[in-house]
Amino acid sequence: MDHPCHTLCFELMSFRQSVHHRSLLKTMYKYPHTISIKFHTKYENMGIPLISLLCLFTLLFSSAHSELCNPTDKKVLLRIKAALNNPYLLTSWNPATDCCKWYCVKCDSTTHRINSLTIFSGKISGQIPAEVGDLPYLKTLEFHKLSNLTGPIQPAIAKLKSLSFLRLSWTNLSGPVPEFLSKLKNLTFFDLSFNDLSGYIPPSLSLLPNLNALHLDRNKLTGPIPESFGKFTKVPDLYLSHNQLSGKIPASFANMDFNVIDLSRNRLEGDASVVFGSNKTTQIVDMSRNLLQFDLSKVKFPKSLTSLDLNHNNITGSIPVEMTKLNLQFLNVSYNRLCGQIPVGGKLQSFDNSSYFHNRCLCGSPLPSCK
Numbered sequence: 001m002d003h004p005c006h007t008l009c010f011e012l013m014s015f016r017q018s019v020h021h022r023s024l025l026k027t028m029y030k031y032p033h034t035i036s037i038k039f040h041t042k043y044e045n046m047g048i049p050l051i052s053l054l055c056l057f058t059l060l061f062s063s064a065h066s067e068l069c070n071p072t073d074k075k076v077l078l079r080i081k082a083a084l085n086n087p088y089l090l091t092s093w094n095p096a097t098d099c100c101k102w103y104c105v106k107c108d109s110t111t112h113r114i115n116s117l118t119i120f121s122g123k124i125s126g127q128i129p130a131e132v133g134d135l136p137y138l139k140t141l142e143f144h145k146l147s148n149l150t151g152p153i154q155p156a157i158a159k160l161k162s163l164s165f166l167r168l169s170w171t172n173l174s175g176p177v178p179e180f181l182s183k184l185k186n187l188t189f190f191d192l193s194f195n196d197l198s199g200y201i202p203p204s205l206s207l208l209p210n211l212n213a214l215h216l217d218r219n220k221l222t223g224p225i226p227e228s229f230g231k232f233t234k235v236p237d238l239y240l241s242h243n244q245l246s247g248k249i250p251a252s253f254a255n256m257d258f259n260v261i262d263l264s265r266n267r268l269e270g271d272a273s274v275v276f277g278s279n280k281t282t283q284i285v286d287m288s289r290n291l292l293q294f295d296l297s298k299v300k301f302p303k304s305l306t307s308l309d310l311n312h313n314n315i316t317g318s319i320p321v322e323m324t325k326l327n328l329q330f331l332n333v334s335y336n337r338l339c340g341q342i343p344v345g346g347k348l349q350s351f352d353n354s355s356y357f358h359n360r361c362l363c364g365s366p367l368p369s370c371k
Helices: 004-017 022-030 032-046 050-064 071-083 130-134 155-159 179-183 203-207 251-255 321-325
Strands: 105-107 114-120 125-127 140-146 148-150 165-171 189-191 196-199 213-215 220-223 237-239 244-248 260-262 267-270 284-286 307-309 330-332 339-341 361-363
Touching: 071 114, 071 130, 130 155, 140 148, 155 179, 179 203
Parallel strands: 114 140, 125 148, 140 165, 165 189, 189 213, 196 220, 213 237, 220 244, 237 260, 244 267, 260 284, 284 307, 307 330, 339 361
Antiparallel strands: 105 114
16 A cells, blocks of 8 residues: 555645646635645545645645746747757757746746847857747847848847847848838847848838947948938937948938947948037047048047047048047048148057058158158
8 A cells, every 4th residue: 555645745746737727826825725624634644744734735836836937928939949940059948947047038027028038159040930029028139140040130020019129140131121120119229230131221210219229230231321310319329331331421410429430341432521520429430441532621520539440531631630639549541642741749649650651641750750
């Protein structure tokens, strides 16, 4: 005959396996004495102390109620894992465990809904699963450093109205930058850099009212910078470098006080002086390796400027004396058509000749003296 403890354990395990619904668990927590009396009455004459029963029930209920993850979110995550061919990176995504504890996943501390999905640096192939759009409480979505992630940007992302952080970078995503991304009004960080994206930049991205940073750099984007980018409600740090953008820098940029603007390594032409202004608070400007042509001596630089890179353009004029008042940490105006003496003072002589060489007739320290 089995020992009564063995019988009790078996019945407790059977009871635990029958608990599938949160509603039943709530009832158990609300009326625990009902269940404990049932088991105690049966086993009180078998030599099992009441305190042992209470300990077993505590273990049972804490284990059964330990999963915080929303069951709908859990099913969606498992479908995402299957769509990505069950990669090793997502081994922790075990249906028998709490999905709030899975790798690459975070839950809201109060609602326990999935609010962050960050998949990066793993051997994952295929396309972004459409199921990501079925996680309605996502605030952060990141697919990063996944060289075998291909295809277009998933349209289902447009359903994620709570999204504030979007990073799809260092992948092989292709196709256009989709218009639907402008519907994600809560975005504060937007990064599509280091991909294989092509086509024009959607002007509607300027309708995103809360952006702190916009990264579209290192793609194959063509066409002009949208004029609408001079009409952001909140001025983001703007990174458009290493593309094939052409045309002129929008005149509307005269109204924008960018903290950081990087337009380097494109095919932009014409006057870039609209980026600057004595009343602006811009700190970092990189417009190197373009086809820009303007008179540097007429530019009014913001006093806040700390980094200026204009190398490999067709910039004329001379270096203005006002630049000696800037607290520059980096400067490169090489490979242009500048003339005249480099003003003495400030930080201008702290840079070596590589910051100034290959100009038409620029002279003075750190270059050879003027004749």
